[in-house]
Amino acid sequence: MPKTKQQTSGSGKLITLLIVAAFMALTIILENTMSPSSLLFTVIKKGAVYSLVAVSMNLLNGFTGLFSLGQAGFMLLGAYTYAIFMIPSDVRDSVYYLFNGSSVHFSFQEMFGAIFGTAGFGGAVSLVLGVLVAIICAGIVAAIFAYLIGLPVLRLKSDYLAIATLGFAEIIRAIFQWDKLGPVTNGANMLKNFPTFADFNIKNASGQIVLRLSAFVPVFLSAVCIFIIVLLINSSYGRAFKAIRDDEIAAEAMGVNLAHHKRLSFCISSFFAGVGGALFAMFTTMVQAKVFTSTMTYEILLIVVIGGIGSVSGSCIASLLYIAASEWWLRFLDNETYINGTRVPLLRSGFRMVVFSVIIMIVVLFFRQGIMGSRELPELLRRRPKKQPAVEEVRTHE
């Protein structure tokens, strides 16, 4: 019997949904019971943001087979779009003080505030709507740039495409630091004072926090976006993307318009990278172009590879593990430690990255396909079928 690939069953989907829901509930509970300064919440927030960006990269690299390294550039576009549209107008002058104020004179939150009011429930509605619209704008701006970049760049294949998109990300970063664009981008200076995750904590009239949602919001937003990507991957278009990945020539011969589908995948991936960029801006509470370096793209690529190229759940798990390891679990390696007065050797600032790199090498060596390979969570949870000998492939004698 040939080996079979099981279809994702209904119960598998349900289990995955339950796990995600449980994770969200746990986030809310922990955040309201534990100390809010715990590094755990940094990990959850950043992990959620990186999950989304990693999944968007996986859509392109893992499912469509386009090796692109422009993720940081699209995140930058998203982050800037979000920040520019969300800085309240009364603090704009202080943020843009080097350029005598911003050339954008409104923020989405205030626009909705004018309709729903700024205090109490109306204020919450205008915050949520403002943030949502700004996030969607962030995605759209990134997608528009992706479309324009894609016109010339998507003719390239594999490594050449990677180089071209990497170049694009670097150029975008340089342009956003350009002084002449100062009134919009604030040059090389940071944009700040826009609504962040902390603004979603629900406060009572006296300003005390009643319910903390600052870690739940990024998890929820990422989960919604990832869910949409999963829907896309499982749709007819997702199958066409996989066909392009598996065999471009066959896909074209079966009527898949390569240019159209590649562009589509590139734009959608960039849209969600832009959304991820906006969430990243909310996480870091400030935006500065110099943060979005190619190192960031490599981090995301690493997450995708560790999680398994072509596995959405792999990307999510890997990004949480990656962020937890780099931000939290290995922190102690950076601190000089003394036991009974003797200094523990090797432990000093920077040692964390050495250990981290070794761990990554070990992971890549022992999990060649990444943690999940190309499988998804439901397939992993199901009982494995007995291993059957693979049918020997009959070779052509041409």
Place this chain on the structure above:
Amino acid sequence: MSNNILSVENITMQFGGVIAVNNLTIEVPEHKIVALIGPNGAGKTTAFNCITGVYEPTNGRVRFLDETIVENHPHGKMKKSYAGENAGLYTHVVSPTPDTITQLGIARTFQNIRLWKSMTVFENVLTAKHMRARQNVFSATFRGNAKEEKRMREETMQLLQEQGLEHHKDDLATSLPYGLQRRLEIARALATNPKLLLLDEPAAGMNPQETQELAQFIREIREKYGLTVFLIEHHMDLVMKISDYIYVIDFGSEIAQGVPKDVQNNQHVIDAYLGVVEDA
């Protein structure tokens, strides 16, 4: 209005200084099985690639259902170096991408099987239905096309049943035995609802038993789907058995054409396949 579903007119394909296909004219009448044969390297697959839009021929025209689908004349760099015939005959450039041609109703298979490796048998066929679907990316993502998706899945299942592949539905395409992979590739091509099926060496690598079945299979699908079949093949017994008409090419040029019996006894064909004994 001719009754030819496909006419290839004076196609020449020149790569640099090499003429791979030289002034080839082929007519494929509707509902017939036409074969293109020739020794290795004769230019058969190149001819196929010119028809299906993989290559842009240097000169010549391809008509499908009386519409010009491919046309080209030597231009640009090729203008000077063109060494073929009929240089001034065509003036337009029509060079669609392969997917446009598939859209028109020409489906093909490949000499070395090109199934989508990571997909199951079912998904392979289902994906080929993507082209004919009327959804857009939003309706597909948010399941606004549930009806169409259901119909596509039903049609796929039906096609697999007709091809006898339904037991292998959830197997990875590459895990099938060779003969079934060939059959799956044909099923996948059929999923695009073609009027004309181009088979590039469908019996390559098959044993005599499988070849027998394939001959029967090709006849069956022609009847069932109202197809016209144009095939390249090396197995002479298969070609002679199923073809209505045969074109023989060697070194890119046609050396013979006719019904199987005539071609079999044609001296040029025998020479091309067996070599010519030079008189000392």
